[in-house]
Amino acid sequence: MSNSYIPERAMFIYAHPDDIEFGVAGTAALWAKHGCEVTYVIVTDGNIGSHDKSLTGEQLAAIRHAEQRAAADIVGVQRVLFLGYHDGLTEPSLAMRKHFVKLIRQYKPNVVVSGDPRSVFVEDSYINHPDHRAVATAVVDAVFPASEMRLQYQEFEEEGIFAHKINYLYISYGPDANLFIDISEVIDLKIEALKCHAPSQFPEWDPTEMVKQWSGEAGKRIGVKYAEAFRRFVLHEVE
Numbered sequence: 756m757s758n759s760y761i762p763e764r765a766m767f768i769y770a771h772p773d774d775i776e777f778g779v780a781g782t783a784a785l786w787a788k789h790g791c792e793v794t795y796v797i798v799t800d801g802n803i804g805s806h807d808k809s810l811t812g813e814q815l816a817a818i819r820h821a822e823q824r825a826a827a828d829i830v831g832v833q834r835v836l837f838l839g840y841h842d843g844l845t846e847p848s849l850a851m852r853k854h855f856v857k858l859i860r861q862y863k864p865n866v867v868v869s870g871d872p873r874s875v876f877v878e879d880s881y882i883n884h885p886d887h888r889a890v891a892t893a894v895v896d897a898v899f900p901a902s903e904m905r906l907q908y909q910e911f912e913e914e915g916i917f918a919h920k921i922n923y924l925y926i927s928y929g930p931d932a933n934l935f936i937d938i939s940e941v942i943d944l945k946i947e948a949l950k951c952h953a954p955s956q957f958p959e960w961d962p963t964e965m966v967k968q969w970s971g972e973a974g975k976r977i978g979v980k981y982a983e984a985f986r987r988f989v990l991h992e993v994e
């Protein structure tokens with residue numbers, strides 16, 4: 756099933772700077788190009804994500820913020836919110852759920868995009884990062900039912916922030932994808948956005964071929980050159 760739906764507003768919530776670029780920045784680029792107001796929420800500072808002994812965690816966080824902003828600018832994202840959680844130490848806590856609910860109510864996305872909370876072992880060679888699972892779990896719990904329940908976190912009303920119903924939740928990396936988005940027209944933007952993270956993450960490596968290979972495999976599923984795969988949940992269908 757392909758889908759040309761462009762939401763009015765979308766919020767991408769991921770654990771680390773570079774998670775979006777490795778996975779779903781093509782969809783962000785496509786939507787932004789066609790008029791969607793896209794918000795990136797980056798939960799941790801990525802402040803342990805380096806083996807460079809000359810850097811402190813604070814210095815690394817500053818570098819990674821700058822890389823993430825540059826990546827977001829390339830795809831035309833409206834805003835990037837850094838929540839400042841410590842890299843590697845996230846939990847799907849009630850506090851995190853509340854934090855996400857507040858942002859969802861504030862920015863009113865039609866679509867929330869995040870990772871797959873069920874993903875622990877990926878094929879035979881990759882253990883999904885605990886931050887990815889923690890954030891994805893808290894996102895799912897924030898999306899439904901918390902964000903739309905008026906009486907939960909009613910204190911936000913004092914700040915003019917009210918309950919909000921999300922239309923769709925898109926989960927990336929799921930083995931049971933039911934939606935493939937054609938990103939062929941923005942594949943170059945996806946590659947350029949990922950390259951913004953090269954200085955701190957992969958200074959010696961050009962990700963072009965890998966992005967083309969992954970996106971090409973998803974593309975085959977719907978007969979296009981490049982695509983991104985999602986499991987889409989319908990919460991409140993757009994009329």
Ligand SMILES: [Zn+2]
Pocket residue numbers: 770771773774884887
């Ligand atoms: Zn990550």
